[in-house]
Amino acid sequence: MKVPKPTIRRLGLYYRCLSRYKEEGANFVSSQDIAERLNIKSSQVRKDLSYFGEFGKRGLGYDVKKLLSEIAHIIGVNKEWNVAIVGAGNLGSALANYPGLSKHRFKIVALFDNDKEKIGKKVAGITVYQMGELRKMVKTLQIEIGVIAVPESAAQHVAEKLEEAGIRGIVNFAPMKLRTRVPIEDVDITLSFETIAYNIIKAPAFSPIETPDEDK
Amino acid sequence: MKVPKPTIRRLGLYYRCLSRYKEEGANFVSSQDIAERLNIKSSQVRKDLSYFGEFGKRGLGYDVKKLLSEIAHIIGVNKEWNVAIVGAGNLGSALANYPGLSKHRFKIVALFDNDKEKIGKKVAGITVYQMGELRKMVKTLQIEIGVIAVPESAAQHVAEKLEEAGIRGIVNFAPMKLRTRVPIEDVDITLSFETIAYNIIKAPAFSPIETPDEDK
Numbered sequence: 176m177k178v179p180k181p182t183i184r185r186l187g188l189y190y191r192c193l194s195r196y197k198e199e200g201a202n203f204v205s206s207q208d209i210a211e212r213l214n215i216k217s218s219q220v221r222k223d224l225s226y227f228g229e230f231g232k233r234g235l236g237y238d239v240k241k242l243l244s245e246i247a248h249i250i251g252v253n254k255e256w257n258v259a260i261v262g263a264g265n266l267g268s269a270l271a272n273y274p275g276l277s278k279h280r281f282k283i284v285a286l287f288d289n290d291k292e293k294i295g296k297k298v299a300g301i302t303v304y305q306m307g308e309l310r311k312m313v314k315t316l317q318i319e320i321g322v323i324a325v326p327e328s329a330a331q332h333v334a335e336k337l338e339e340a341g342i343r344g345i346v347n348f349a350p351m352k353l354r355t356r357v358p359i360e361d362v363d364i365t366l367s368f369e370t371i372a373y374n375i376i377k378a379p380a381f382s383p384i385e386t387p388d389e390d391k
Numbered sequence: 392m393k394v395p396k397p398t399i400r401r402l403g404l405y406y407r408c409l410s411r412y413k414e415e416g417a418n419f420v421s422s423q424d425i426a427e428r429l430n431i432k433s434s435q436v437r438k439d440l441s442y443f444g445e446f447g448k449r450g451l452g453y454d455v456k457k458l459l460s461e462i463a464h465i466i467g468v469n470k471e472w473n474v475a476i477v478g479a480g481n482l483g484s485a486l487a488n489y490p491g492l493s494k495h496r497f498k499i500v501a502l503f504d505n506d507k508e509k510i511g512k513k514v515a516g517i518t519v520y521q522m523g524e525l526r527k528m529v530k531t532l533q534i535e536i537g538v539i540a541v542p543e544s545a546a547q548h549v550a551e552k553l554e555e556a557g558i559r560g561i562v563n564f565a566p567m568k569l570r571t572r573v574p575i576e577d578v579d580i581t582l583s584f585e586t587i588a589y590n591i592i593k594a595p596a597f598s599p600i601e602t603p604d605e606d607k
Contacts, residue, residue, distance in 0.1 A: 180586070187585040191566070214568050251588035258584075269485035273580065275543075275566050281584045320587060327491075344587040344594075350407070350491050352430050358590035360583045364489065367562050367576045368474075368497045369403040370396070371536060372467035374574035375560040 182223045183250065188213055189220065190246045197239050205236035255280045257317050259342070261333045262324035263288040263296075263303045266348055270322060271299040284316045310340040323347045334359070398439045399466065404429055405436065406462045407495075413455050421452035468496045473533050475558070477549045478540035479504040479512075479519045482564055486540060487515040500532045526556040539563045550575070 192212050196204050206224075210217035224230050224242075227249055231237050247253040258276070260267045263286045270276070271283050286303040288294060294305045304312055312318065321337035323330050323345060330349035337345055338357055345359040350366075353359060408428050412420050422440075426433035440446050440458075443465055447453050463469040474492070476483045479502045486492070487499050502519040504510060510521045520528055528534065537553035539546050539561060546565035553561055554573055561575040566582075569575060 183586050183589050184579075184582050186589075187579075187582045188568070190585075212568070214570065249589070250585045251592045252585060256584070256588055265481075265485035265488040269481035270580070272481040275581045276584060279581045279585065281581070281588075319591065320584065344591040346583050346587055352404070352428070354430065358587055358594050360587045360590070362578065362580060362583050363400075363403075364486070364578060365491045365495045365497070366400050366403040367578050368472070368492060368536065369406075369466045369468060369495065370399050371560040371562055371574055371576040372472055372497075373399050373402075373465070374576070375535065376467045378560075378574050 178226050182226060185213075185215070185219070185223050186246055186250050189223070190243065190250065190252065193237075193239055193243045193246070197243060201239050203232075203236045204239055206231070208236070252280045255282055256320050257282055257284045258320045258322060259283070259285045259287060259309075259313065259316075259318045259337075260322040260324055261287045261306070261309075261337065262322075262326075263290070263293045263298055264324065267322075267324035268298045270324060271301050281320065284318060285312050287312075306336065309336055313340040313342060319343045321345050323349050323353070325349065327351055394442050398442060401429075401431075401435070401439050402462050402466050405439070406459065406466065406468065409453075409455055409459045409462070413459060417455050419448075419452045420455055422447065424452070471496045471498055472536050473498055473500045474536045474538060475499070475501045475503060475525075475529065475532075475534045475553075476538040476540055477503045477522070477525075477553065478538075478542075479506070479509045479514055480540065483538075483540035484514045486538060487517050497536065499538075500534060501528050503528075522552065525552055529556040529558060535559045537561050539565050539569070541565065543567055 189209060192209050193204070206217040206220040210220050227245070230242050230245060258281050260270055260283060267286055271286060276283060283301055286298055286301055287306050287309055288303050289306050293303045296303050319342065321342040323333050325333050327349050330347065330351060331353050334345060334353045334355050338355060342357060344357050345355060347353055347359055347361045350363050405425060408425050422433040422436040426436050443461070446458050446461060474497050476486055476499055483502055487502060492499060499517055502514055502517055503522050503525055504519050505522050509519045512519050535558065537558040539549050541549050543565050546563065546567060547569050550561060550569045550571050554571060558573060560573050561571060563569055563575055563577045566579050
């Protein structure tokens with residue numbers, strides 16, 4: 176059965192939400208509890224989880240620890256993933272410095288670049304290697320996920336190099352569709368700006384001085 | 392009529408694809424031409440465009456320039472949007488340096504931060520202002536879109552400050568759902584990694600030494 180992509184993304188949100196409930200000492204939560212924190216419908220939570228089995232207990236809700244471990248297993252964060260970033264520019268450096276990734280078991284273990292000025296230096300404690308070492312380092316450091324943080328013109332070439340090196344999946348920050356044989360996930364920053372522009376145009380005008388109890 | 396969110400995002404892709412066709416001198420393209428470049432189905436292209444009217448001509452396809460201008464109008468990139476980034480750390484700096492945004496009519500005109508070390512300095516030629524000046528600068532520089540590039544703990548507060556300052560829409564890079572009255576679009580980098588982890592687990596093993604003409 177094919178699970179819709181938005182469901183997969185929401186599983187990540189549920190995982191984070193449940194982690195917080197666990198930290199707060201909650202043993203059971205309802206789909207309503209989860210939905211409220213995430214600003215979505217509780218029926219959506221139930222539908223998403225139903226793809227993977229029966230998790231809730233009638234009247235009790237979901238066992239927080241158990242559901243956390245189930246979701247971790249489903250989305251693959253029950254293990255640590257080693258990640259390489261190709262491109263040690265601003266974006267690559269921002270990602271290397273981003274604490275959210277290692278917190279969620281995505282450990283950046285190497286950066287790669289062609290710029291001689293950058294090779295051998297460290298970014299956020301992580302060594303920048305030359306591209307020629309990619310295949311070797313992927314093997315040595317057991318890297319499974321590659322990140323493309325290079326300009327558009329180099330992105331397809333880098334994707335191919337990552338595949339040849341034995342990478343199993345790619346997160347692509349270049350604003351274009353790449354052709355790959357391994358799974359690829361695009362983080363298209365410009366598209367998010369375009370979506371917000373569309374929504375601003377469509378949204379009813381919101382004036383910040385209106386009464387605060389007005390509907391959202 | 393409510394247009395599905397993925398359709399809005401694809402319109403951005405069509406826009407970019409058509410821009411390239413225009414650069415290449417093409418006057419007419421078919422839905423197949425667009426679909427092929429984007430690695431999607433041509434029926435999807437036709438369905439997405441059908442939400443907004445009848446654009447194609449039977450046998451001729453779409454008039455590239457005309458469709459470009461129609462899509463620009465729909466997604467709001469027929470005008471320039473002034474953008475402010477809150478948070479002049481690694482991520483904020485990466486965004487300020489990202490050429491893709493200004494290329495697509497999202498012009499970053501100001502950065503904001505609370506760090507005295509950063510205030511008054513420039514990042515990619517853009518001045519970093521103190522947060523206290525947000526409201527004033529939003530008015531002066533006619534800023535419509537705010538970007539949240541601060542840690543999770545400060546994100547909700549910054550969202551409220553942006554709304555109070557009169558921002559019309561927000562692009563949020565903090566890995567959490569924020570409550571806002573203006574449209575907000577999350578760029579959740581960790582979720583993209585989780586999605587790729589899921590897809591790697593589900594994907595049939597791909598060995599880089601298999602024959603190159605194998606199906607994707």
